[in-house]
Amino acid sequence: MKHLINTKALAVVVLSALGVLFCYLFLTxxxxxxxxxxxxxxxxxxxxxxxxxxxxxxxxxxxxxVTVTPWLAPVVWEGTFNPVLxxxxxxxxxITVSATVFAVGKYIMFLKDxxxxxxxxxxVGFKVHIYVFTDRPNEVPQFKMxxxxxxxxxxxxxxxxxxxxxxxxxxxIQTLIEQLPHRSDDYVFCLDVDSKFHGRWGTESLGGLVxxxxxxxxxxxxxxxxxxxxxxxxxxxxxxxxxFYYCGGAFGGLLQEVHQxxxxxxxxxxxxxxxxxxxxxxxxxxxNRYMWINxxxxxxxxxxxxxxxxxxxxEVHIIRFSGVMKNYAEIRPNA
Numbered sequence: 001m002k003h004l005i006n007t008k009a010l011a012v013v014v015l016s017a018l019g020v021l022f023c024y025l026f027l028t029x030x031x032x033x034x035x036x037x038x039x040x041x042x043x044x045x046x047x048x049x050x051x052x053x054x055x056x057x058x059x060x061x062x063x064x065x066v067t068v069t070p071w072l073a074p075v076v077w078e079g080t081f082n083p084v085l086x087x088x089x090x091x092x093x094x095i096t097v098s099a100t101v102f103a104v105g106k107y108i109m110f111l112k113d114x115x116x117x118x119x120x121x122x123x124v125g126f127k128v129h130i131y132v133f134t135d136r137p138n139e140v141p142q143f144k145m146x147x148x149x150x151x152x153x154x155x156x157x158x159x160x161x162x163x164x165x166x167x168x169x170x171x172x173i174q175t176l177i178e179q180l181p182h183r184s185d186d187y188v189f190c191l192d193v194d195s196k197f198h199g200r201w202g203t204e205s206l207g208g209l210v211x212x213x214x215x216x217x218x219x220x221x222x223x224x225x226x227x228x229x230x231x232x233x234x235x236x237x238x239x240x241x242x243x244f245y246y247c248g249g250a251f252g253g254l255l256q257e258v259h260q261x262x263x264x265x266x267x268x269x270x271x272x273x274x275x276x277x278x279x280x281x282x283x284x285x286x287x288n289r290y291m292w293i294n295x296x297x298x299x300x301x302x303x304x305x306x307x308x309x310x311x312x313x314x315e316v317h318i319i320r321f322s323g324v325m326k327n328y329a330e331i332r333p334n335a
Contacts, residue, residue, distance in 0.1 A: 248284025
């Protein structure tokens with residue numbers, strides 16, 4: 001009888017384990033033909049016990065903007081986080097933050113300002129590895145980086161169409177991540193080179209899957225978003241779909257999360273191309289489709305990719321990163 005009871009107990013344990021495994025696989029892999037829900041692997045946050053900082057309040061804070069999404073992801077604005085506390089937590093984790101930037105063709109002219117301002121504002125005091133993809137490696141500026149920070153240049157072919165340059169980013173990001181040492185608590189951000197930093201971009205931006213709200217559409221309704229509206233495309237967004245319109249010029253998160261995003265967007269883009277379909281805004285359209293299904297675990301406000309030609313709105317207390325003003329006819333091969 002005792003043996004029979006133990007056998008039944010073992011069977012219950014095995015079945016329970018199989019159920020947990022099934023749920024994990026179900027959430028991790030495909031729910032539809034091209035839509036993936038990824039499981040966040042964000043780790044426990046441990047603060048140094050000696051750290052002192054101002055007491056937080058749940059009654060006082062930003063009231064002029066929304067600071068949490070309907071799926072309970074934080075929306076990061078100035079005044080919603082304590083940088084000293086966050087830096088202290090992540091210092092203990094010994095994280096590495098990688099960044100990819102594409103300086104193809106005449107876009108190489110923006111690289112110097114990008115790199116110099118990143119040195120001043122992007123994860124200062126942390127280990128940072130910036131990967132520059134360019135067809136002009138001899139024109140990459142040389143300058144000394146702080147300890148723990150490094151720059152790697154990767155050669156890529158040029159293109160006669162800026163849309164192709166834009167589209168290949170997902171493929172190159174996927175390949176890069178597959179070649180990086182995989183630690184569960186390392187991060188990567190994918191950033192536009194025709195931009196520069198003006199203020200802190202640091203640990204407050206870390207999350208499993210991180211999106212940046214586009215500064216041109218954050219006050220608009222979803223019907224105004226420039227989603228891909230053709231049902232034939234795998235980037236299709238129907239009327240009534242969508243949460244926010246996210247930037248293609250700034251996104252990131254844990255390595256495994258960004259790898260899944262890049263892999264899925266690349267696959268969908270290539271499948272569209274075989275049917276001679278090019279989404280309205282290339283990888284940005286596919287990224288928005290992906291994040292409609294795979295909700296970002298952290299959303300960064302337009303502070304994290306403003307536009308220099310726009311005046312700063314009252315709710316934007318600081319501009320951290322912005323796209324510089326430029327003449328597209330001069331820098332794009334087929335503008």
